[in-house]
Each structure stands twice: as C-alpha cells, then as structure tokens.
Amino acid sequence: MAVTKPTPARRARVILDTMWSSGTGRYALVVLALWALVALVSLFWTPLPLLATDGYHVWAAPSADHWLGTDGTGADVLSWLMAGSRTNLVIAGLTVIGSAALGLLLVGLMVARSTALASVSVAVVDALISIPTVLIALLLAVPFGASAAVVVGACSIAYGLNLARVARPAALLAARSQYVESARANGAGGLRVLVQHIVPNITPVLAVQLSMSAGTSVLAEAGLTYLGVGVGAGVPSWGHSLSTSVKLINVFPLTVLWPGLVVTLVVIALNLFGDALRDAGDPVANPLLREA
Amino acid sequence: MRFLVKRLLLFAAALVGVSMLVFAALRILPGDVAVVMAGTNASASRVAELRAEFGLDRPYTVQYLDWAGGLLHGDLGMSALTGRSVAAQVGRRAAITFPLIVMSLVVALAVGLPLGCAASIARSPRLRGFLRVLAIAGGAVPALWSGLLLLLLFGRGVGLIGLFPSQGFPADGWSGDPVRAFASLILPALATGFVAAAGIMRYTRSALDDIASDGGPVDMAMACGMTRTQAMLQVGLRLATPQLVSVVGLTFASMITGVMVIENLFALPGLGALLVGDVGNRDLVAVESELFLLAAFFLILGLIVDLTHRALDPRLAAGEEE
Numbered sequence: 001m002a003v004t005k006p007t008p009a010r011r012a013r014v015i016l017d018t019m020w021s022s023g024t025g026r027y028a029l030v031v032l033a034l035w036a037l038v039a040l041v042s043l044f045w046t047p048l049p050l051l052a053t054d055g056y057h058v059w060a061a062p063s064a065d066h067w068l069g070t071d072g073t074g075a076d077v078l079s080w081l082m083a084g085s086r087t088n089l090v091i092a093g094l095t096v097i098g099s100a101a102l103g104l105l106l107v108g109l110m111v112a113r114s115t116a117l118a119s120v121s122v123a124v125v126d127a128l129i130s131i132p133t134v135l136i137a138l139l140l141a142v143p144f145g146a147s148a149a150v151v152v153g154a155c156s157i158a159y160g161l162n163l164a165r166v167a168r169p170a171a172l173l174a175a176r177s178q179y180v181e182s183a184r185a186n187g188a189g190g191l192r193v194l195v196q197h198i199v200p201n202i203t204p205v206l207a208v209q210l211s212m213s214a215g216t217s218v219l220a221e222a223g224l225t226y227l228g229v230g231v232g233a234g235v236p237s238w239g240h241s242l243s244t245s246v247k248l249i250n251v252f253p254l255t256v257l258w259p260g261l262v263v264t265l266v267v268i269a270l271n272l273f274g275d276a277l278r279d280a281g282d283p284v285a286n287p288l289l290r291e292a
Numbered sequence: 293m294r295f296l297v298k299r300l301l302l303f304a305a306a307l308v309g310v311s312m313l314v315f316a317a318l319r320i321l322p323g324d325v326a327v328v329m330a331g332t333n334a335s336a337s338r339v340a341e342l343r344a345e346f347g348l349d350r351p352y353t354v355q356y357l358d359w360a361g362g363l364l365h366g367d368l369g370m371s372a373l374t375g376r377s378v379a380a381q382v383g384r385r386a387a388i389t390f391p392l393i394v395m396s397l398v399v400a401l402a403v404g405l406p407l408g409c410a411a412s413i414a415r416s417p418r419l420r421g422f423l424r425v426l427a428i429a430g431g432a433v434p435a436l437w438s439g440l441l442l443l444l445l446f447g448r449g450v451g452l453i454g455l456f457p458s459q460g461f462p463a464d465g466w467s468g469d470p471v472r473a474f475a476s477l478i479l480p481a482l483a484t485g486f487v488a489a490a491g492i493m494r495y496t497r498s499a500l501d502d503i504a505s506d507g508g509p510v511d512m513a514m515a516c517g518m519t520r521t522q523a524m525l526q527v528g529l530r531l532a533t534p535q536l537v538s539v540v541g542l543t544f545a546s547m548i549t550g551v552m553v554i555e556n557l558f559a560l561p562g563l564g565a566l567l568v569g570d571v572g573n574r575d576l577v578a579v580e581s582e583l584f585l586l587a588a589f590f591l592i593l594g595l596i597v598d599l600t601h602r603a604l605d606p607r608l609a610a611g612e613e614e
Contacts, residue, residue, distance in 0.1 A: 123305070126302065126594075127302055127309070127591065128306070129594070130541070130545055130594035131587050132545045133549060135586055138571050139313075139314060139318070141571055143317065219432075222437075223435060223436065223549045223550065223552070223553045226553050226557075227553060242434065242437065246440060249443060259437075260437030263437065264433050267432035268428055268429055271431070272428065
C-alpha cells in the first residue's frame with residue numbers, strides 16, 4: 001500500500017466539480033439543493049401556518065397574501081407545498097436506504113457460492129419482479145393503514161427487487177473473478193467479499209438505480225396518496241397538494257399546475273442526478289478522478 | 293423444453309408463494325380480522341358472530357386451504373360488505389380496466405417506439421439532446437398530472453377544447469353505446485399512455501444503441517448497401533424485438549398505478565376503484581381474492597413475456613447450458 005490513496009473529501013470534491021461542469025448535472029444539483037433548502041426552511045417558517053385557514057378566501061387565485069392561492073379550506077397552497085417537501089424528502093431518503101438494503105441482500109444471495117441458494121433467490125426475484133408497486137402498497141395498507149410507511153415499504157420492496165435484477169450481471173462477474181478467489185483464499189467471509197469487492201463493482205448501477213428509486217418514490221407517493229393509501233389525511237406532502245389541486249380544476253385551473261410541476265421538476269432532477277453521478281464517479285470515464 | 297418446464301414450475305411456485313404472502317399479510321398481521329370488519333364500536337357478540345360467519349375461528353392452515361381450494365375452483369368468495377360474489381364484481385370492473393390498459397399500451401407504443409428509434413438514429417447532437425430530455429421529462433410526470441393537463445386541454449366541460457368526455461363511463465357499459473364507451477376511455481388512455489411512452493422510448497433507444505455499437509449486423513447490412521436508417525430499422529429493430537417484448541411486460545406492470553389513479557380522476561368504475569374501495573372498507577375477503585387475482589395476472593404476464601422473449605431470440609436457447 002505504498003500508493004497514497006486520495007482522501008474521501010477530495011474525491012467527493014472532484015466528483016461534485018465534474019457533475020457541476022455538465023448542464024444536466026448542474027440542473028440536478030441545483031434542484032436537489034433547493035429541495036433540501038426548502039425542506040429545511042419549512043421546519044422553521046412557511047408563509048402561513050399550515051393550519052391557518054382563511055374562510056373568506058376559499059379556492060382563491062394567487063395574490064400577495066397567498067402566492068399560489070388557497071385550497072377548499074382556505075389553506076395556503078404554497079405553505080403546504082413547502083411543508084410537503086419535507087415529507088417527500090424523508091420518504092425518498094428512506095426508500096433509497098430500504099431498496100439499497102434489500103437489493104444488496106438479494107444481490108449477495110444471487111451470487112452466493114451455494115448454487116441452490118443462488119438459483120432459488122434468482123427464481124424468487126424473477127417471479128416477484130412482475131408484481132406492481134401499487135399492489136404491494138394496497139396489501140400493506142390493510143394492516144398498517146394509510147401512512148408514509150406504506151409508501152416507503154412498497155417502494156423499497158419493488159425497487160430492491162429491481163436493483164437486484166439490474167445489478168446481478170456485474171455482481172456475478174465480480175463474484176467469479178480471481179481477486180475474489182484470492183480474497184477467499186485469504187479467509188474473507190461472504191459479507192466481506194460483498195462489501196469490499198462486489199459493491200465497488202456495482203456502484204455505477206447503484207448510483208443510477210438508487211436515484212431513480214428516489215424519483216419513483218416521489219411519483220409513487222403522489223399516486224398512492226391520491227388513491228388514499230399513501231400518507232395519511234392532513235399530512236403535508238406533494239401527493240396531498242396534487243390531490244387537493246384536482247378539486248380546483250373547475251374553479252381556478254392554473255393553480256392545478258404548480259404541485260405537478262414541482263413533482264415533475266424534482267423527478268427529472270433525480271433521474272439526471274443518477275446519470276451524472278455515475279459518469280463523474282467512474283474513474284474510467286472521469287480522468288480527473290484518477291489524478292485526484 | 294427444459295426451460296419451459298422450469299419456467300412453468302417457477303410460475304406455479306410463485307402463484308402458491310404469492311397466495312401465501314397475501315393471506316399472511318391480511319390475516320396474520322393486522323391482528324383480528326373480525327374486529328377490523330366489525331368496526332371500532334362493535335359489541336363482543338357481534339365480533340364473535342362475524343368470526344363464526346367467515347370461519348375466522350378456525351386455524352390459519354384450515355382457513356388458507358379453504359380459501360386456496362376455492363381459488364382453484366374459481367370461487368373467489370363473497371364480499372363481506374355487498375354480499376355479492378367477488379368474481380362477478382371483478383369481471384364487471386375488468387371490462388373497463390382491461391380495455392383502458394390495452395389502449396394505454398397502444399398509445400405508449402405508437403408514441404414511444406418511433407421516438408425511441410428516432411433518438412437512436414438521429415445524428416445531430418441537438419436533436420439527440422432534445423429527444424433525451426423529452427424521454428426523461430416524460431417519465432417524470434405523475435399520471436395524475438398528465439390526466440389533469442389533458443382534462444384542462446380537451447375535457448368536455450372543463451377544457452379549452454371540449455373534445456372528449458371527461459367524467460364517468462356509460463352505465464350500460466359496452467353493450468349500450470360502444471362509441472361513447474370508447475370515447476370516455478380516450479383521455480384516460482392518453483394520460484397513462486404518454487407517461488409510459490417515455491419509458492418505452494428510453495428502452496428502445498438504448499436497445500438500438502447497444503445493437504448499433506456492437507457493430508456486426510448493422511454494419512454488415514450497411515456494407516450490403518442499406519442506408520444507416522434502413523439498417524437500423526430493418527435489422528437493428530428486429531434484433532431488439534426480444535428485449536422490447538420484455539419492456540412491454542414491464543411497462544404493463546409500471547402502468548397499473550397510473551391506471552388506477554386515472555380511473556379515479558375520470559370517475560371510471562374500474563378495478564382500481566373497486567380495490568381501493570375494498571381496502572378502505574376493510575372488506576378482507578374481497579381484498580384477498582382481488583389482490584391475488586391481480587398478482588396472478590401479472591405473474592401470467594411475466595410468464596408470457598419470458599416465453600415470447602425466448603421464442604423470438606433463438607440465441608438464448610442455443611447458448612443454454614451455463
């Protein structure tokens with residue numbers, strides 16, 4: 001180990017710089033930073049308190065008092081949208097953690113040395129992958145009721161399976177490699193091989209798939225909340241705002257645009273983020289990272 | 293042949309596994325089903341009555357075997373709420389949902405396939421960039437929002453140009469006025485179809501790109517005198533077909549959330565509304581059978597897709613014996 005290893009901080013700096021230098025990467029970073037910022041600000045301040053309802057201005061058009069108008073109870077649309085960003089950030093974060101955990105567990109099983117274990121887990125993943133997220137969510141909603149946990153649970157299961165399937169080829173290649181063989185000869189256990197040798201090989205796939213799973217969790221939250229099995233009633237979320245805006249369609253159609261626009265812009269950013277992270281974090285594609 | 297047997301065995305095992313999962317999640321997790329069904333302020337005798345009526349006082353294994361045995365005979369049980377047979381309810385609703393899914397898929401393919409080909413064939417960086425952004429942006433739109441936008445544009449009564457019905461489905465279904473029934477599915481199908489088209493577009497482009505960068509077949513076709521476009525469309529697309537079949541299967545599964553949302557938005561009494569309603573009402577017998585039925589549908593779809601993929605790609609059978 002005579003070669004000096006670059007510090008993680010330095011590597012992160014180079015990766016961020018590279019992402020910033022491409023247009024799509026910059027868009028993703030800006031939108032995600034704004035999202036985090038708004039979520040943080042909404043902890044302390046929203047234009048109006050969430051529960052402040054203005055009975056005289058129900059279904060109001062945007063004005064100086066209500067920048068994005070009000071909904072049917074006279075609540076401020078912008079305030080709810082801001083507070084909702086917090087819920088969606090938590091759901092997206094937990095979904096990424098959950099699907100990464102399940103996905104890596106399944107990858108580990110699928111490339112296990114025991115052929116019986118490997119083929120059974122491949123078969124299970126292949127069979128379950130065709131079950132849609134919404135069915136899992138509906139199943140979970142019966143015992144757990146409508147809650148953010150249902151969204152996180154359903155998304156984690158669905159995208160964990162997806163991740164396992166997409167990452168399997170690269171993981172299998174690594175698992176059958178000579179360096180894994182030599183690590184095993186040196187007494188490395190299954191977990192050690194997975195973490196030290198297989199995970200680095202599937203990092204590009206992980207980057208893309210996990211940020212896509214965050215994006216899809218935002219979309220799933222919107223759909224499931226509208227169907228009544230997502231976050232509970234009265235909890236601010238983008239799905240809540242979007243569902244409320246549906247009722248506005250006959251009154252003030254343009255207000256309908258905002259919640260959907262926010263969701264769309266954020267999901268675009270998450271999809272681009274994964275691609276940009278993969279390109280910037282790959283030492284083969286990014287020469288700056290090799291020099292770092 | 294060995295593949296077929298293995299795949300069918302897997303399918304059967306998955307069906308049993310899913311039925312057990314559904315049963316376990318609904319019967320064992322939530323505590324006492326009868327209490328849930330009876331409501332919050334029901335008397336103890338009412339709960340016991342319900343428990344006896346639905347046979348919930350028997351051991352879980354007996355309950356499961358009873359339910360699964362019924363499924364094998366096509367008996368999906370009775371809805372605890374309406375007292376009607378679940379099979380009849382599902383059948384009536386599927387007559388709306390199934391055409392809607394198929395129409396959405398047609399829209400998705402009609403839009404996504406040509407655009408995906410264009411994105412792969414296009415040479416100008418600007419056009420490629422535009423098509424890439426289009427694919428990403430299209431996939432990022434929530435189905436609810438695309439439905440709202442279409443309503444605002446073309447919905448009768450609310451839209452700028454009131455072209456299509458925006459709410460409901462004819463009460464007498466397809467038998468009364470098929471044209472009106474079809475018309476009321478147009479906007480919903482467009483709403484889910486456009487979103488799904490983005491996914492198909494992305495997969496088509498990456499499948500064609502892979503085949504083109506692989507050199508071989510496409511280069512050979514061009515050496516024989518085809519233009520690049522001809523070679524991509526006639527040779528590349530054929531080579532990509534097996535992958536695209538798989539993508540269509542995945543699209544089906546990913547579309548279903550959108551379809552349920554859109555059914556709700558357009559007030560279509562389809563399967564989505566039925567299932568969501570039953571979950572809301574805690575009608576466990578109905579939910580159990582309906583969830584299993586839908587899951588089985590997607591397992592069958594996965595089976596069909598795998599077999600078609602296999603049939604379309606002889607290289608897989610040749611390269612067997614891993």
